[in-house]
Amino acid sequence: MKTYIDFLRFIVTLLLLTYMGSCDKGVMHVESNEPIFDAGVYQLDNPNLKLDIYIENDLVRYKVTEANSKKICSHQNDISTFQKWAFCWDQNATQWVFSSDVGHTYWKYDTSASAYEYHEMEYRFDKTIVPQEVREAMKGAFSNLE
Numbered sequence: 001m002k003t004y005i006d007f008l009r010f011i012v013t014l015l016l017l018t019y020m021g022s023c024d025k026g027v028m029h030v031e032s033n034e035p036i037f038d039a040g041v042y043q044l045d046n047p048n049l050k051l052d053i054y055i056e057n058d059l060v061r062y063k064v065t066e067a068n069s070k071k072i073c074s075h076q077n078d079i080s081t082f083q084k085w086a087f088c089w090d091q092n093a094t095q096w097v098f099s100s101d102v103g104h105t106y107w108k109y110d111t112s113a114s115a116y117e118y119h120e121m122e123y124r125f126d127k128t129i130v131p132q133e134v135r136e137a138m139k140g141a142f143s144n145l146e
Contacts, residue, residue, distance in 0.1 A: 033133040035141065036087040044089050051087060051095070060085050064095055064107070064116075073116045077102040086141055090131045098142055106130075 027041045027050070036042055039060070042051040048067040053060065060079040064072045073095065079085050083101035090096065095107040095116070106129075107116040121129060 030089070032089050032091045032093075033131075033137045034088065035137045037085075037141070042087075044093065047093050049089070049093060051089075053087065055081055058082065060099075062087070062097070073107045073118065076105065076118055084141060086138060088134050088137055090134050096130065096134055098138060100142065104130075104142075 027043050030036060030042045030044055030051075032044070036051070036053065039053045039055050042053070043049070044051070049072070050065050050067075051062060052065070053062045055061070058081045060081055061075045063074040066072060077099070078101075079097075079099045080101045083099060085101065086098045088096045088098070093109060097105045097107075099105075104121045106119050106121070108119060109115075110117045127135065
């Protein structure tokens with residue numbers, strides 16, 4: 001009887017460890033137009049995209065992957081951690097990258113190429129490029145978005 005109980009404890013412990021190991025730890029869910037100001041892993045549910053922002057040698061690095069871990073896009077410029085920076089997805093899953101250091105950029109899905117394309121903007125840009133909802137979400141963080 002004692003070996004049976006020990007066996008059950010072992011199985012339950014093994015199952016718990018397996019379950020805990022498979023959890024997506026530290027992933028924060030974000031909605032469209034929700035600004036991101038910190039390093040971390042962020043999940044947008046529709047479409048199912050994951051943004052991983054990390055700091056490396058005082059530089060902000062990022063990559064966006066699909067649910068199947070296929071990389072969609074990644075950092076193109078060296079964004080300093082000592083400057084203002086932020087990320088935001090809009091309603092169309094365009095990835096906006098704001099930086100007072102290297103300027104603002106965005107990744108927009110091109111249906112004809114079936115891929116995300118990289119676009120650069122000036123520090124001051126035509127407000128018709130950035131959706132109103134994104135500008136509202138970022139208001140105050142970057143004066144040239146207002």
